[in-house]
Amino acid sequence: RFQLPTVMVAAPVRKGLVLGVGYRTRFEGWGESSFERKPKDIPLYYEIYKRRGSLFTVPLTAAWRINRYISVAGELQLERGSIKDDVTIEFHDPDFEPVRSGRNRVFTGTSWSASVLVTPVPRVCIGACFDDRVDYNVNEEFSYTREDLDSTAAWEFSLPEAFGAGIAVGLTDRWWLSGSYWGRAAPDPAGFRQLEGSLGDERLIALGIERRRAPKGGFFSRIPLRLGFYENRWHLEFPRGNEVIARFVTIGTGFRMPGGPGSIDVSAEFGQIGSAGDNLLDEKMVRFGIGVSASETWSRRKEGRR
Numbered sequence: 001r002f003q004l005p006t007v008m009v010a011a012p013v014r015k016g017l018v019l020g021v022g023y024r025t026r027f028e029g030w031g032e033s034s035f036e037r038k039p040k041d042i043p044l045y046y047e048i049y050k051r052r053g054s055l056f057t058v059p060l061t062a063a064w065r066i067n068r069y070i071s072v073a074g075e076l077q078l079e080r081g082s083i084k085d086d087v088t089i090e091f092h093d094p095d096f097e098p099v100r101s102g103r104n105r106v107f108t109g110t111s112w113s114a115s116v117l118v119t120p121v122p123r124v125c126i127g128a129c130f131d132d133r134v135d136y137n138v139n140e141e142f143s144y145t146r147e148d149l150d151s152t153a154a155w156e157f158s159l160p161e162a163f164g165a166g167i168a169v170g171l172t173d174r175w176w177l178s179g180s181y182w183g184r185a186a187p188d189p190a191g192f193r194q195l196e197g198s199l200g201d202e203r204l205i206a207l208g209i210e211r212r213r214a215p216k217g218g219f220f221s222r223i224p225l226r227l228g229f230y231e232n233r234w235h236l237e238f239p240r241g242n243e244v245i246a247r248f249v250t251i252g253t254g255f256r257m258p259g260g261p262g263s264i265d266v267s268a269e270f271g272q273i274g275s276a277g278d279n280l281l282d283e284k285m286v287r288f289g290i291g292v293s294a295s296e297t298w299s300r301r302k303e304g305r306r
Contacts, residue, residue, distance in 0.1 A: 031049070163182070
């Protein structure tokens with residue numbers, strides 16, 4: 001499984017004011033399964049199910065550092081994406097042709113968010129964010145083996161408001177502790193009636209410790225070390241009424257890019273999603289991540305110099 005990247009590009013327009021644009025994945029879904037059916041009156045067949053889906057946002061951001069104590073940011077988010085389901089029935093008897101049906105939902109919408117970062121004293125940073133409700137307009141297409149049965153529909157789907165808060169405290173110039181919380185209320189399952197009664201509030205709690213890089217010293221002194229833990233309660237409840245919890249331990253480090261400012265950050269996550277006791281199944285996972293940041297120092301050209 002591969003997660004599509006998050007990409008941001010930002011540029012200063014004046015001292016303390018930065019504008020940016022990017023791409024961020026909200027949902028990435030993939031699934032494929034098959035079941036053998038043994039009906040009484042027709043030949044044996046396989047029912048094959050496939051799902052492909054991705055919802056993403058294009059954020060247009062503005063960040064302003066008011067003074068050394070407080071910074072604020074706002075974001076307009078252009079929401080896009082689609083979720084496609086296909087079901088194919090293949091018979092063992094060659095006299096029967098395969099039968100297919102498809103459902104493709106295309107999502108469009110807009111939303112906004114606001115955030116603030118406060119540094120009341122050195123080595124203490126407090127942040128908070130608010131994401132407004134995401135209202136999606138959904139255009140749906142149904143397709144079948146018999147094209148005369150094809151149809152379309154249009155409906156609306158909303159994700160409720162979300163909010164988060166976090167704090168980072170520097171025990172020394174190099175050693176920092178951090179914690180954060182993020183939550184969103186359960187959405188209305190409009191358009192997903194199979195989830196009726198199976199959606200709850202989502203939350204994410206994270207804790208971390210970091211040893212920042214030293215400007216001098218040996219190799220291990222000049223790279224950061226990071227250790228963290230997070231717990232994520234999913235919107236989905238399975239079976240109905242049983243919350244699905246994901247717990248992960250994370251480790252990471254980073255390296256400076258040669259030839260200029262910037263860094264390459266790598267991380268690994270080890271954890272489990274769900275539990276066999278509560279959810280009838282669980283999934284143990286190892287995830288690897290890589291982040292690349294690059295920047296260029298901008299300077300104002302003096303008058304009279306080309």
